[in-house]
Amino acid sequence: MSDQSVSSLCDYLCRVVYFEHLNPATIEYIAARLIPRRAVAGELLFVEGEPSAGLWLIQHGRVKFYKINPDGQEQILRLCGDGDTFNDIGAFDRGPNPANATALHDSRLFTLPTDFLCNLIQREPAFAQRVIEVLSSRLRLFTHQIENLTLYSVVVRVARFLLQQIENPSLSGPGVTRMAMAAHLSTTPQTISTVLRELESMGAIEFDRHHIRIVRDDLLRTIALL
Amino acid sequence: MSDQSVSSLCDYLCRVVYFEHLNPATIEYIAARLIPRRAVAGELLFVEGEPSAGLWLIQHGRVKFYKINPDGQEQILRLCGDGDTFNDIGAFDRGPNPANATALHDSRLFTLPTDFLCNLIQREPAFAQRVIEVLSSRLRLFTHQIENLTLYSVVVRVARFLLQQIENPSLSGPGVTRMAMAAHLSTTPQTISTVLRELESMGAIEFDRHHIRIVRDDLLRTIALL
DNA sequence: TCTCCGACTTCATTTAGATGAAGTGCTTCA
DNA sequence: TGAAGCACTTCATCTAAATGAAGTCGGAGA
Numbered sequence: 482m483s484d485q486s487v488s489s490l491c492d493y494l495c496r497v498v499y500f501e502h503l504n505p506a507t508i509e510y511i512a513a514r515l516i517p518r519r520a521v522a523g524e525l526l527f528v529e530g531e532p533s534a535g536l537w538l539i540q541h542g543r544v545k546f547y548k549i550n551p552d553g554q555e556q557i558l559r560l561c562g563d564g565d566t567f568n569d570i571g572a573f574d575r576g577p578n579p580a581n582a583t584a585l586h587d588s589r590l591f592t593l594p595t596d597f598l599c600n601l602i603q604r605e606p607a608f609a610q611r612v613i614e615v616l617s618s619r620l621r622l623f624t625h626q627i628e629n630l631t632l633y634s635v636v637v638r639v640a641r642f643l644l645q646q647i648e649n650p651s652l653s654g655p656g657v658t659r660m661a662m663a664a665h666l667s668t669t670p671q672t673i674s675t676v677l678r679e680l681e682s683m684g685a686i687e688f689d690r691h692h693i694r695i696v697r698d699d700l701l702r703t704i705a706l707l
Numbered sequence: 708m709s710d711q712s713v714s715s716l717c718d719y720l721c722r723v724v725y726f727e728h729l730n731p732a733t734i735e736y737i738a739a740r741l742i743p744r745r746a747v748a749g750e751l752l753f754v755e756g757e758p759s760a761g762l763w764l765i766q767h768g769r770v771k772f773y774k775i776n777p778d779g780q781e782q783i784l785r786l787c788g789d790g791d792t793f794n795d796i797g798a799f800d801r802g803p804n805p806a807n808a809t810a811l812h813d814s815r816l817f818t819l820p821t822d823f824l825c826n827l828i829q830r831e832p833a834f835a836q837r838v839i840e841v842l843s844s845r846l847r848l849f850t851h852q853i854e855n856l857t858l859y860s861v862v863v864r865v866a867r868f869l870l871q872q873i874e875n876p877s878l879s880g881p882g883v884t885r886m887a888m889a890a891h892l893s894t895t896p897q898t899i900s901t902v903l904r905e906l907e908s909m910g911a912i913e914f915d916r917h918h919i920r921i922v923r924d925d926l927l928r929t930i931a932l933l
Numbered sequence: 934t935c936t937c938c939g940a941c942t943t944c945a946t947t948t949a950g951a952t953g954a955a956g957t958g959c960t961t962c963a
Numbered sequence: 964t965g966a967a968g969c970a971c972t973t974c975a976t977c978t979a980a981a982t983g984a985a986g987t988c989g990g991a992g993a
Contacts, residue, residue: 574843617800
């Protein structure tokens with residue numbers, strides 16, 4: 482905890498979904514238990530099936546949480562950024578890691594051990610309540626993901642992904658390459674290229690190698706069938 | 708509650724994941740709040756986006772929980788049977804129903820209102836703990852589902868589905884037609900037919916219009932890449 | 934018992950999107 | 964400053980699975 486003041490850690494924790502509405506004393510108590518970790522771009526944080534280290538929190542950086550098949554094909558379940566948490570499942574049910582995680586960019590992270598979290602659930606009903614709400618929202622997210630992947634074409638999926646960027650900054654920026662988008666939307670970088678070109682020719686977006694800018698939000702929304 | 712004794716309701720509740728380890732007094736308290744419902748085969752129970760009626764429990768029957776796209780194409784998120792619960796998300800986060808539900812077969816059901824469940828979470832830490840565990844396991848399930856749908860071929864998906872039948876009886880039996888299997892595995896009834904024939908010719912299963920029997924568990928497991 | 938309808942099967946055809954190959958242009962690191 | 968390497972683009976080809984059409988089967992209801 483050497484290089485960070487307790488108060489800055491508390492400021493950070495207050496912006497994490499799980500801890501938002503907790504009282505300052507509890508926040509401080511949690512801050513003292515944060516285990517700081519660092520990762521460089523491309524670093525593997527943990528592997529599916531291994532015992533879980535608990536809940537992971539991102540202070541600053543970008544992380545992909547993903548499954549992989551025997552051919553090496555990847556499915557990114559979630560792209561996470563500043564203030565996000567991941568491996569929630571492994572943290573709360575004491576089971577093994579449900580997927581792999583690697584840093585897409587140099588990152589500063591924390592972990593909180595499962596035992597500590599379970600104690601907190603027992604001691605703080607407000608926290609338990611919050612955990613239930615967050616898990617429900619994750620469930621809702623996965624529900625949408627299954628819907629998108631199975632009921633809509635790649636064009637629709639890409640359009641929806643771009644629209645989500647507006648709310649969720651972890652979906653763009655450093656580390657989120659065409660390859661990552663493809664692995665998240667269950668397609669290939671080539672197809673992403675083609676689709677982006679198509680969206681551009683319709684006048685919905687503008688893009689170059691680095692940025693994708695939404696030109697006509699309404700048109701994109703129509704394409705996304707929203 | 709007219710036609711069912713309190714003790715038989717309690718016996719039922721003790722077999723539902725959420726209430727397994729609660730003390731008898733609490734179980735009895737919950738039993739008194741169960742709202743009984745009946746449904747005939749094909750009956751729509753609720754629609755995505757509408758306010759949630761709370762948690763649904765199946766006493767006896769079969770229910771599909773699914774998304775639908777503008778073309779009418781269905782994606783079954785979960786097939787539920789005796790003792791299962793559904794609409795957990797809508798029940799715990801006070802949000803709208805995350806998907807549609809219809810009975811696949813004549814069913815006896817219950818609902819428990821959200822307010823009651825939220826109170827219970829506050830009053831019974833053991834229940835809150837259990838809710839967190841169950842939601843985590845649902846999340847794990849969806850994680851697997853996304854993996855199966857995006858990283859494996861239809862043959863593998865069907866093989867895995869058949870293997871799950873052994874543990875989860877709601878995946879077979881009345882109401883679970885080729886159409887339902889197809890909608891769950893994101894494919895078509897025709898493809899299911901072809902794949903079953905293929906699995907039969909390999910000697911892994913035997914089947915007719917009504918039953919699918921696993922002949923060689925080990926072979927099926929190999930095909931499923933497990 | 935008969936008939937009708939919906940679920941299932943089979944096969945020929947089509948298609949969305951994957952794959953493979955070839956080339957371009959950043960960006961990093963020597 | 965140069966070169967290597969990786970991400971990205973484009974296009975031709977291929978393929979898993981969807982679609983459509985036609986026929987079979989079996990159970991429910993008359």
